[in-house]
Amino acid sequence: MYNAITRSQLFVLDQDEALDFYVNKLGLEVSADLDLGFMRWLTVCVPGDPAREILLEKPGPPALDDVTAAQVRELVSKGAMGGWLCITTDDAQATFETLKNRGVDITDEPSPKPYGIDFGIRDPFGNAIRIGQMF
């Protein structure tokens, strides 16, 4: 019936800042960055893997009314919007060192779990990202 989940979405509070974080700090690549007039369609993907894109959407009118957009921004900033990514890597420790040197917000350092070695970070807005070297 289905083949794959190809796109999902995260709310970000500033798309220029999001682009800088997701590409220059986290190391993803821009898959699309288009001015559609009514919105900026900004997606990122793991380098070389455009089959799975994350839309970095800025909450605001006309898609959301001002009051709702403000509520979304507040929820994102307290980590309650539910935006979450889980990314795999071949070397969690090396990736951690790279991100730490780039000044990324670390929520927990690499440690062994039953499922692999992983660590957590947040984007500048409050969304949670886990990066794991899975067994």
Added chain:
Amino acid sequence: MARSVIDDNRRMLRARDAMDRDFALPLDLAKLASVAAVSEAHFIRSFKATFGETPHRYLQRRRIERAMYLLRTTDRSVTDICMEVGFSSLGTFSRTFTAIVGESPSQFRVHGPAPHAPTSFVPSCFVKAWARPSSFREAS
């Protein structure tokens, strides 16, 4: 106005993340307020407004959640676990644990309710967020 709520939320989240990460360390209000880069008075008030419970309760219950996890998944002694999760006194740990969980650490280890399904595949941040005994709905 809205900008400052968002900025403040993000600061509080950074301090909450520090509690989730560094619960084993002697975290005090001065340290946490400095992580959030706000005054201690502002920190207590704002943390509660943001997350619905005081930073003290949040940290206390993070430590108890970790203790429950270690009691369940290891055979380490209660004293070891008490120190591991950031308590410095076994008496305080046992009293706090019993008050929150409803049974002592050693009773919990033997009798406490087990998860309905294995959790070993679940990313640890979800376990920590969902298995923490919160102080919501409690009398303050």
